[in-house]
Amino acid sequence: MSYEVFDLGAHEVLAVFATEHEAETYAMMRSVNGPALQVRATKAIDNAALVAAVRQHALQHYNHGGWDYLVECWEDSDIIEEADGCSSVEEVIEVIGRILKIKDDYRRDIQGEAF
Numbered sequence: 338m339s340y341e342v343f344d345l346g347a348h349e350v351l352a353v354f355a356t357e358h359e360a361e362t363y364a365m366m367r368s369v370n371g372p373a374l375q376v377r378a379t380k381a382i383d384n385a386a387l388v389a390a391v392r393q394h395a396l397q398h399y400n401h402g403g404w405d406y407l408v409e410c411w412e413d414s415d416i417i418e419e420a421d422g423c424s425s426v427e428e429v430i431e432v433i434g435r436i437l438k439i440k441d442d443y444r445r446d447i448q449g450e451a452f
Contacts, residue, residue, distance in 0.1 A: 339379050346372040353379070379424060388413045390426045391433060402434060403441025 340360035341353045351367070354360040357376065364374040395404040407416070419436065420429040 341377050341379050342367070343375045343377055344372050345375055384413075384417050384420075387420055387426055387429060388416050391416050391420075391429060394430050403437030403439075403444070404434075406437050406440050407433065 339353050339355060340357050342351045342360050342364045343349070344351050351374070352360070352363055354363065357378070360376045364376050368374045392408070395407040398404040399408060416429070416433065419433050423429045423432060
């Protein structure tokens with residue numbers, strides 16, 4: 338488990354800590370003259386489970402949105418790298434999906450020009 342310090346005004350995570358005490362101390366120091374902050378416990382995503390879930394999604398959507406790129410070309414480390422900063426499997430799939438869509442659109446543009 339990790340603990341994130343969340344800026345309630347800006348709706349963003351400012352920092353992530355391993356212990357609640359570190360997060361509380363950071364939040365207290367930052368919020369003295371600044372915005373209201375909240376410390377939230379977050380469940381860490383298991384990398385093996387994350388990779389398995391993303392790969393399963395990719396197989397199910399192989400012919401749509403560029404997911405075949407992930408199945409055929411991506412290493413597990415590529416998935417984990419893109420997952421940095423995400424708080425759920427769904428968010429990781431969304432982030433990777435945006436990347437793959439750009440590649441897929443480019444591929445389709447090239448294919449369209451070839452014929």
